[in-house]
Amino acid sequence: MARNELILSDVTKRFGGLTAVDALSLKVEEGQIYGVIGPNGAGKTTVFNCITGIYKSEEGSVNWRGEEIRGLTPYQIVDRGIVRTFQTIRLFSQMSVAENIMSGRHIKSSQKLWHGIIHTAASRRDELFNWHKVEEQLDFFDLGEFAATPTGSLPYGIQRRVEMARALAVEPTLLILDEPAAGLNDKETLELLETIFKIRGKGVTVLLIEHDMDMVMEMTDYLAVINFGKLIAEGTPAEIQQNPAVIEAYLGSEDDDDE
Ligand SMILES: Nc1ncnc2c1ncn2[C@@H]1O[C@H](COP(=O)(O)OP(=O)(O)O)[C@@H](O)[C@H]1O
Ligand SMILES: [Mg+2]
Structure with missing residues (x-):
């Protein structure tokens, strides 16, 4: 049976008088594609920020594989194997793919930065190994032909893949994706879907x-619906498709989040 990897219990995050995330609890199991949906401003990105260490929730617990990670820095969280992409693409646009x-x-390998500065043999070995790992990703994401292309000049769908x-x-x-299909056309969205299945x-x-x-609906194994920071x-x-509360809060309303 799959085990729980990430357990949020009663996570609350406030901004001044606004409770962006309100006693939210959820459980993500190993190997799942877990979706979080909800109207614009529901608190989705804030939840992700509480998981990835951008914010520290005022209350509650964020448990990762048995360890409390609430309050750790983003780097410490990356170190534990939790990596994210952002709602708006954040790539170095002048740099190649x-x-x-x-x-x-x-x-x-940021902890080994020192070696990089003084150019030890170990750092050269690391660098070679890293390039090998980059090649693996270029292959996996079918990006080989764009390896040397400045990222900013590529179509949006490809930039998403680079991210x-x-x-x-x-x-x-655990890979955390904040609105990966935002701004993609139908064909790119379909490719994204395949890519995410491949990642899983x-x-x-x-x-x-x-x-x-x-x-x-097509891709997730499990869904959490949030509204006003609460799990509904x-x-x-x-x-979820048949849940009246969801239909009322979300599926019934046309809502465009194009941030
Ligand atoms: N850094 C911040 N400071 C103040 N308010 C914020 C901040 N980040 C988000 N909010 C507010 O918290 C609520 C939830 O935002 P967000 O998590 O971005 O929603 P979603 O991703 O579901 O669209 C919104 O009302 C938003 O304006
Ligand atoms: Mg958001």
């Missing part, structure tokens, strides 16, 4: 926020 992926490797390749280069156990196929657990309902429903996509 390969260099962007390499930057993921550098996050992983995921960079995240995977960190060799995560490597044994990586995937936690994602997504606005594209068709995509969410959870279950399989089929269960």
Whole structure:
């Protein structure tokens, strides 16, 4: 049986008088594609920020494989195998695709920065190994032909892939994606779906926020629906589609999040 990897218990995050996340609890199991949905402003990104150490929730617990990680720094959380992408693409647009992926490797080996500065034989070995890992990602994400291309000049769908390749280069156990299909056309969304299935196929657990309902229903194993920072429903996509509270809060309303 799959074990729980990530358990949020009563997580609360406030901004001044606003409770962005309100006593939220959820459980993500190993190997799942777990979706978080909810209207714009529901608190989805804030939850992810509480998991990845951007914010520390005022209350509650964030447990990762038996360890309390609430309050750890983003780097410490990456070290534990939790890696994310952002709602808006954050790549070095002047840098090549390969260099962007390499930057993921550098996050992983940042503690060895010293070696890099003094150019030891060990650092050269590391660098060679890192380039080998970058090549693996270029292959896996079918990005080889763009390896030397400045990322900023590529279509959006490909930039998304580069972002995921960079995240995977960190060799995560849990990959967190904030609206990966935002701004993609239908064909790119379909490719993204395949890519995410492929990532899961490597044994990586995937936690994602997504606005594209068709995509969410097709790809997730389990869904949490949040509204005003609270969990209003959870279950399989089929269960969620029939949940009256969800239909009322979310599925019934047309809501465009294009941030
Ligand atoms: N850094 C911040 N400071 C103040 N308010 C914030 C901050 N980040 C998010 N919020 C507010 O918290 C609520 C939830 O935001 P967010 O998590 O971004 O929602 P979602 O990702 O579901 O669209 C919103 O009302 C938003 O304005
Ligand atoms: Mg958001």
